[in-house]
Amino acid sequence: MTQEYTAESRVDGAEDNNPPTGRFRTFVDRWRGDRGIWRRGVVLAALAVLTALVMILHAQIPNRIGNLGSLMETFLPWLGLLVPVILVAALVRRSATALIALLLPAVVWVNLFGGLILDKSGGGGDLMVATHNVNAENPDPEGTAREIVESGADVVALEELKASAVPTYEKALAATYKYHSVQGTVGLWSKYPMTGSRSVDIRMGWTRAMRATVTTPRGEVAVYVAHLPSVRVKLHAGFTANQRDNSADALGEAIADEDIRRVVLLGDLNGTMNDRSLNAVTSQMRSTQGAAGDGYGFSWPAAFPMARIDQIMVKGVEPMSSWTLPRTGSDHLPIAARIELSD
Structure with a gap:
């Protein structure tokens, strides 16, 4: 009886150890026939x-x-x-x-x-830049400013600055960033000297773009900050992006007329690099995420990012790495990049 029991156990065990193969053969036979x-x-x-x-x-x-x-x-x-x-x-x-x-x-x-x-990011880089749409309805501007400081960025662009919140950001960032300029609803903060700060007309009727010259230890960089008009999806009108498209054309013209060879664009463009309507900008600049990013780098909405509408783009410099920063009180994720200021 012991031998019979052992033999039966071996047979049962053999069947138990090979069920996937049996099921696969059955599956193939069903398809074959x-x-x-x-x-x-x-x-x-x-x-x-x-x-x-x-x-x-x-x-x-x-x-x-x-x-x-x-x-x-x-x-x-x-x-x-x-x-x-x-x-x-x-x-x-x-x-x-x-x-x-x-x-x-x-x-x-x-x-x-x-x-x-794939992770295309590398080491090195002379300058770290960051950009963040802080959201006009941000319930914690002080906390958002702290997150920006902790990122270690040398140059920071903020978009959707509410007038009443500007003093809060200025106070929270003052100790780290000695130089700054706010134009309308966008601002630029820098550890290095800034000159030539001015608004940029992107055909909106109010100021949502600016440029400044940042003098780094490796030379001058023209830095643009832009917040292009929002887009909406409406049943009766479709993708309402005409105003954004016109602003993108104006921004592209301003960047094309820039005298300084090294150019960095920071901002919320309300569009991805695949969108042909941003061609006036994307045709002349490189996305740091596409060139040196880690993953897709989706930045909006912060709770469940589905698209990268916040951009860091460069011309005349080499992107080394690009990534998203931790979530703040905004509905956008901040993004950062390190760039090499080639001679």
């Missing part, structure tokens, strides 16, 4: 191809109707979420057609956005 795997899932396959085409041809989606192209480009990386959804649906439907078609959007997404997953 299913003549409908090529006929089912045609809709899923079409959805996969459409997803790939939208990512490939996003620049061809017209903006004439509700700025649909810009809206799509703002959230373009999130189209990748359709890949696992279609994958699960294709497996449930047992559709070989859908699975093969799914390779197309998967490859396109990896080609467009896969590189952003």
